Amino acid sequence: MPTRLKDTLEKVRKLDNKSNSDFLIEFYEYLKTVRISERYQSDILKVLVKFSEFIDDNLTSVRKKEQVLAFLNTKIKKREEDPDERWITIWNDYLWRIKYFYRWFHNIKKNEDKEYFILSDISSWVLLHLFKSKK
Numbered sequence: 276m277p278t279r280l281k282d283t284l285e286k287v288r289k290l291d292n293k294s295n296s297d298f299l300i301e302f303y304e305y306l307k308t309v310r311i312s313e314r315y316q317s318d319i320l321k322v323l324v325k326f327s328e329f330i331d332d333n334l335t336s337v338r339k340k341e342q343v344l345a346f347l348n349t350k351i352k353k354r355e356e357d358p359d360e361r362w363i364t365i366w367n368d369y370l371w372r373i374k375y376f377y378r379w380f381h382n383i384k385k386n387e388d389k390e391y392f393i394l395s396d397i398s399s400w401v402l403l404h405l406f407k408s409k410k
Contacts, residue, residue, distance in 0.1 A: 292332070292333060294333050343370075
């Protein structure tokens with residue numbers, strides 16, 4: 276059963292890193308303004324909460340694609356565990372959701388408030404390519 280948006284927002288508020296929590300709440304406010312469904316909002320925030328917990332630092336400190344890849348690569352499963360290679364769909368989905376957040380951060384936050392903009396070379400890793408499935 277999918278997680279409700281209310282529950283996901285509660286997880287965001289309970290993040291250990293207050294800065295990440297604040298950014299994700301602000302991102303959520305943005306998602307509401309662009310009229311994205313609650314389900315999609317919840318799904319994006321769930322991925323970002325997992326990513327925030329994984330990096331154990333501010334989301335604004337992510338500067339290299341290797342940091343994102345390290346998180347995404349935790350989703351890779353062995354052929355014996357996942358013969359249909361469904362992990363590829365999850366990997367690609369997580370990548371898109373993380374990209375969406377950092378594009379918002381780069382394009383919106385950069386223009387609103389210069390002091391928040393720390394990601395100087397975001398374009399170098401936002402262009403990560405998707406895995407291709409064999410189907």
